[in-house]
Amino acid sequence: MKTLLLLYLLIATAPLLRAEEKRALLIVIGEPGNALYQEEFQRQAKVWQDLAAKAKMDADTIGLGDEPSDGDRPGLEKAIADMPKNDGDLWLVWIGHGTFDGRAAKFNLRGPDIEATAVAELLKPFQQRLIVLNLFSASGPFVAPLSGKNRVVVSASRGGEKNYSRLGEKLANSLGSADADLDLDGSLSLLEAILHASAAAKAFYDDAQRVVAEHAVIDDNGDGRGTGTDKFKGLRADGAAPDGALSREIYFLGDSADPLTPEAREERTKLESEIEALRQRKKDVAEDDYYAELEPLMRRMAKLYGK
Structure with a gap:
């Protein structure tokens, strides 16, 4: 027992010293549909852009400004293709609306939409750790095709839940909230932010006395099944092969970087x-x-x- 306690203390107090890894962020803003959503999506994008600047991450944004004549899909495909394939973490943040007809799940871009299977093909060459945040409705079917080793895939909905998802707006709020630091260690992990945002989304429906229309899912063990955020007790989920271990290790800001090599x-x-x-x-x-x-x-x- 004393030996185990000593080991725990040694690990917990290990110095956070390692070479700075280059990280990249791609923010994808979808077709808003109306001015109200457009304003909210732009707000969320600004939160992520500011976070990237603070964390000294390379960041690019698709879907803002004038719409290209052929829509945003060609620019999106080129942006992903041009990103480093094995150097530091790659974050993909999808903000908008999605659709699922029982067969094909899509993210709604300005112009032609993009299917979950097409996104999976675009991500095949990447060897580094990937963090894919599907912050849109009907995004549940994106989990399985995007899942894989050393990947975190978050979807705002379970299955094809098609109503507008509030996880994205709540996550943008959680990123600047001290309350989101659930273990009170002074750093905000990806898992903490997602769980805090998911709880805030549920509170919205409860306060409005409405049926909860979205159930966020996180997959980071590569099995493609995902775990509902409502299955977590604190920072742990029940089950023989629970998700959450990898996303607990990922932090938004560089000064909270992990001390270990990949x-x-x-x-x-x-x-x-x-x-x-x-x-x-x-x-x-x-x-x-x-x-x-x-x-x-x-x-x-x-x-x-x-x-």
Whole structure:
């Protein structure tokens, strides 16, 4: 027990020192449909642009300004194709409306829309960590095709829920809210921001005495199934293979950057999954056996931090 406590303390106090990784952000604004949505989508884009500037991220935005004669899809495809394929995190933030007819899920662009399968093809060459935030209605079917190793995929809706999604506007608010720091460690992780925004979206429906019309989903273990944000208790979700481990490690601002290399982060995510699976079995394992299994996992974790 004392040994395990010491290992926990060593990991928790490991210095956050590593070379700055170059990160990129692409913000995609869809067809607003009316002036009210246009104003809100522009507000959200401004929040992300300001965040990128503060975090010293390379940022580009599609869907603002005059509409090209052939719509935004060609420019979007070129922007994704031109992005680095294996250098630092790539963030894709989709703000707008979506549709799902039971077969094809689409994001509504100005001009021709883009299908989930087409986005998946565009992302195939990328080898680095991807964070894809589908902040639009009917975005649930985007989870499976975009899911993969070392990827976080968030969708504002479960399945084809087609009403306007409020997750995007609530997330924009959460990014600047001290209340979103759920574990009170002074840094805002992606998971914390998504859970806080999802709770705020639900509160909107509850306050208006309306049926909740959207249920956010997060997938970061690569199985393509995703976990509803309502399944989380604190920063952990129930289940044998829960999502959340990778998104807990991702922070918006560079000064909260992870101390580990990409390879070490991948190993840490694997270890955290093993530790979580063991934790799920704790009630069925003798105490001595539980800690006998836990100790080598924690030793391997400490080794990642040079302890």
